[in-house]
Amino acid sequence: MFRLGAVCFLFMLLCSCRCLNTKTDEKPLDVTIEPCILTRNPCYTAGRKIDVKGLMLHSVGCPVPSGERWVKLWNRKDYGRACVHGFIDAHSGVVYQTLPWDHRGWHCASGPKGSGNNTHIGVEMCEPEFLKYTHGATFVCSNEAASREMVQRTYCSAVNLFAYLCNRFQLNPEEPGVIVSHAEGNCLGIASAHSDPEHLWRQLKMPLNMDSFRQDVAKKLRVYNHPFRKHLSSGRRTKHQICHYGTRG
Ligand SMILES: [Zn+2]
Numbered sequence: 001m002f003r004l005g006a007v008c009f010l011f012m013l014l015c016s017c018r019c020l021n022t023k024t025d026e027k028p029l030d031v032t033i034e035p036c037i038l039t040r041n042p043c044y045t046a047g048r049k050i051d052v053k054g055l056m057l058h059s060v061g062c063p064v065p066s067g068e069r070w071v072k073l074w075n076r077k078d079y080g081r082a083c084v085h086g087f088i089d090a091h092s093g094v095v096y097q098t099l100p101w102d103h104r105g106w107h108c109a110s111g112p113k114g115s116g117n118n119t120h121i122g123v124e125m126c127e128p129e130f131l132k133y134t135h136g137a138t139f140v141c142s143n144e145a146a147s148r149e150m151v152q153r154t155y156c157s158a159v160n161l162f163a164y165l166c167n168r169f170q171l172n173p174e175e176p177g178v179i180v181s182h183a184e185g186n187c188l189g190i191a192s193a194h195s196d197p198e199h200l201w202r203q204l205k206m207p208l209n210m211d212s213f214r215q216d217v218a219k220k221l222r223v224y225n226h227p228f229r230k231h232l233s234s235g236r237r238t239k240h241q242i243c244h245y246g247t248r249g
Helices: 002-020 042-046 067-074 144-169 182-187 198-203 210-221
Strands: 033-035 054-059 086-088 095-097 120-125 131-135 138-141 179-181
Touching (some): 054 144, 054 182, 067 086, 067 095, 086 144, 120 144, 138 198, 179 182, 179 210
Parallel strands (some): 054 120, 054 179, 086 120
Antiparallel strands (some): 086 095
8 A cells, every 4th residue: 555655656746747847849839930040140150149038029120021031131241230030021920030049149239238139039020011211210101001911910920939939948028128129128228229119010000019019928928838827917918118218210
């Protein structure tokens, strides 16, 4: 009897250990990731790595919807101005991964408190071809319905990608400063003065913002075996918007 009890106890212990194990190798949900590493870009050849502490969402700021086009533009030895970890194609929603996730990118420059390049993965959403920037981050749009559809597509892909990355790097999407936009990074003092991507959602009058984004990532993350999944809020919009900003380019 004692032996049987001991065997059962050992079996239960093993099962509970298996349940406590955290898998971080799950595949991304509902998003295709195409590896297209920018091996010629000086940022790649610099070869620096980071300990990933967060994720920064960007929008390219010009009407080039094709992720492949961005890959071609930036995969050059003489393109030393910038480099990001991925572009989300506005027509297909496909993510073109352009740097290894733990590579140090050049996506947000720096601010008085340092640089998000040292801590955050940076991903760009491509923008509809129907936009025409007039000054700074202000644009006019020749086809609002099609543009909203494309922007919604990149938003959804970004949610799925960020949930995957939160799982992979064990990040809590609802912790302040973990998932930020470029504009919020600027408010936090770790990025240059840009207003992306919120300028896009606001001017296209879409009901999207970084709080909704974080909330949607948290919802998606529940399907993963993520250590924070039981602590994530459920359906209620979080209220830790970091600051308000203008339309600085
Ligand atoms: Zn940006």
